[in-house]
Amino acid sequence: MRKCLAVFVALWLAWCAESVSASSIEYQPESISMTIPAGGEGQSLVKVTVAGDNPSTFYLLFLNKLVDGNLPAGWLSLSPSMTFASGGSSASILLRIRVPEGTASGVYSGKMLSRAMASHDTALAGNGIRIAVTVPSQCSGIPVVTLDSLQPEVVWPPDHGMTQVVLSGTVRMPEGCMTAEAGYSIEDEYGVMSGVGTVQLGPGGSFSAALPVEAMRHGQDKDGRHYSVTVFVRNEAGTGASLSRTVTVPHDLSAR
Known part of the structure; x- marks a missing residue:
């Protein structure tokens, strides 16, 4: 009995592993670069696609996390922030980036990753969208x-x-x-x-x-x-x- 149970668990884990890798998230564009002064705002249209053979209905969370950089997550807002998408279809969102007043000049960058979940599948996050925001100096005059x-x-x-x-x-x-x-x-x-x-x-x-x-x-x-x-x-x-x-x-x- 224990042997049969072990075989069943092994087969179930193997099926889950295959189902997890059956779908992945693709992003368009793959990178976004903006120059935004302190106190200003920029926006870009982003397309997120769940690619794969699984016809499940996916729950899309567009901004799952920011990694690999110093770009504050609080600067970003998305409309909508989440949606449902059938397998293999795409959804578009409006990404807004607002730089707070008083932000020091410099380049702020990060990678935005999304998450897609279905009842029997979790899509791979993919490569994400590389975002770079240049905050120009508002300084003028001579010291x-x-x-x-x-x-x-x-x-x-x-x-x-x-x-x-x-x-x-x-x-x-x-x-x-x-x-x-x-x-x-x-x-x-x-x-x-x-x-x-x-x-x-x-x-x-x-x-x-x-x-x-x-x-x-x-x-x-x-x-x-x-x-x-x-x-x-x-x-x-x-x-x-x-x-x-x-x-x-x-x-x-x-x-x-």
């Missing part, structure tokens, strides 16, 4: 960099030791802009202490950074050793600004 302090501007004495130059200032972004990059560079006339770093912006765009420099110049270098210090910023629209100052290790202090 402003202010260097309030650079100390010391003259490094003395030239004792071959290491010291720090401390710079501080503010970055002001135009209305509606965000800082994509903020940093500094130091160019050493001797090519030894050159480098690039980032600065962290505090309240009101304030920043402060300590840059290592060498308190040394060659004895024959009559105008001294020069370090060019630059602060630079860039917003999400790609517009940037910079400000440069010079720090000197003089040959001597006779001219000062």
Whole structure:
């Protein structure tokens, strides 16, 4: 009896496996790409087809899940969101994508998968629809960099030791802009202490950074050793600004 029951269960599982693979979902189009500003909306007509030999009546849930990306499901709405379709037939839906106000610029993507179920069949989800939404920057204008302090501007004495130059200032972004990059560079006339770093912006765009420099110049270098210090910023629209100052290790202090 147990042996017969095991054979029956095995045959039933095999039949179920075949029935599950008998139908699959196909999508048109296979990909959707839109450019939608923050606060705006886009829409596209989508066709979902249950393909296969099973003549069952399928219950279609158009948006089963979003995978493989950062596109928020809350941006998407479908009309209708579900329907019934006979085996092998198609259903069309209107896909609306609304980008909330204040959304940061960038590309948001994901893959929409649907689900189709019948009494004795569950269709394979298929490849889905790849959706990519580009949110353009609404930023315009040019940022402003202010260097309030650079100390010391003259490094003395030239004792071959290491010291720090401390710079501080503010970055002001135009209305509606965000800082994509903020940093500094130091160019050493001797090519030894050159480098690039980032600065962290505090309240009101304030920043402060300590840059290592060498308190040394060659004895024959009559105008001294020069370090060019630059602060630079860039917003999400790609517009940037910079400000440069010079720090000197003089040959001597006779001219000062």
